[in-house]
Amino acid sequence: MIGSSAALLAITRATAGEMIVLIGSVLILISAIGVIRFPDALTRMHALSKASTLGVSLALAGAALAMTRLDDVMSLAFAAALQAFTNPVAATLLTRATYYANEPAATRSKWLRRLRLAEDVEQTGDDEQQHHNGSDVRHDSGDPGDAPNG
Amino acid sequence: MIGSALSTSIVVVLLIAAALFVIRLIAGPTLADRVVAMNGLLLVGLVFLAVQAVNTDRNSNLPVLVVVSVVGFVGTAMIARFLRGRKL
Numbered sequence: 164m165i166g167s168s169a170a171l172l173a174i175t176r177a178t179a180g181e182m183i184v185l186i187g188s189v190l191i192l193i194s195a196i197g198v199i200r201f202p203d204a205l206t207r208m209h210a211l212s213k214a215s216t217l218g219v220s221l222a223l224a225g226a227a228l229a230m231t232r233l234d235d236v237m238s239l240a241f242a243a244a245l246q247a248f249t250n251p252v253a254a255t256l257l258t259r260a261t262y263y264a265n266e267p268a269a270t271r272s273k274w275l276r277r278l279r280l281a282e283d284v285e286q287t288g289d290d291e292q293q294h295h296n297g298s299d300v301r302h303d304s305g306d307p308g309d310a311p312n313g
Numbered sequence: 314m315i316g317s318a319l320s321t322s323i324v325v326v327l328l329i330a331a332a333l334f335v336i337r338l339i340a341g342p343t344l345a346d347r348v349v350a351m352n353g354l355l356l357v358g359l360v361f362l363a364v365q366a367v368n369t370d371r372n373s374n375l376p377v378l379v380v381v382s383v384v385g386f387v388g389t390a391m392i393a394r395f396l397r398g399r400k401l
Contacts (some may be wrong), residue, residue, distance in 0.1 A: 177367075178319070181319040184319075184360070184364060184367070185319055186384060187360065188323050188326040188360060189326055191327070191330050191331055191353075191360065192327075194330075194353065195331075195333035195337075198333065198334065199337055204349070207337070211353055215352075215353060218360075219359060222364075223363055223378075226363040230366070230372075232372065237373045238378070238379060239363065242363075242382050243374075244381045245379065246356075247382065248338075252386070252390075253393075254361075257345065260396040260397040263397065303398070311315060
């Protein structure tokens with residue numbers, strides 16, 4: 164009776180581990196679809212780093228749940244922790260290198276980089292504001308001269 | 314039987330993801346896109362090794378998994394260093 168209960172527990176644990184591995188694989192598939200469909204290198208890195216970090220960590224943790232011996236479980240858990248800690252760092256390094264790729268070597272100072280990043284963020288905010296104003300003007304262009312400019 | 318269906322579906326999902334990463338690896342316009350696709354292929358191979366270790370209940374390639382994690386991180390960091398200050 165006790166042996167049968169232990170066998171049922173082992174089968175349940177293996178099935179649960181494989182299900183978690185399946186969830187992680189589906190997350191990796193979602194990140195692959197994002198890598199295919201996103202238009203820019205930075206957005207592709209965004210898709211890969213977030214979804215795929217969670218997917219690989221879940222898949223390795225599920226495999227650790229499905230294994231039985233303690234050294235296998237510890238090895239898989241160590242690999243999962245390693246992926247979960249090093250993958251965002253690698254993605255950040257690669258994103259910084261891509262973002263600052265086209266500037267010459269003479270202007271590589273920390274404060275200039277921060278200034279340029281702040282200017283980029285401010286400029287995108289202005290673009291959204293102008294886009295919003297343009298759509299408003301285009302919307303009520305039936306009676307010109309009535310809309311307050313600015 | 315349930316475990317067999319689960320492992321088959323895992324392998325199918327991983328193969329579709331690997332095909333998409335290979336498409337991006339071939340068609341990526343810049344070097345950064347190819348690095349991203351290569352990193353994704355590395356992760357797919359990692360999960361495939363783990364699934365195979367679970368299915369065959371054999372632990373001879375689990376250290377390979379840990380080593381591949383470390384080597385993938387070091388390789389991505391090296392390519393980021395190589396890419397800095399270079400025109401894309």
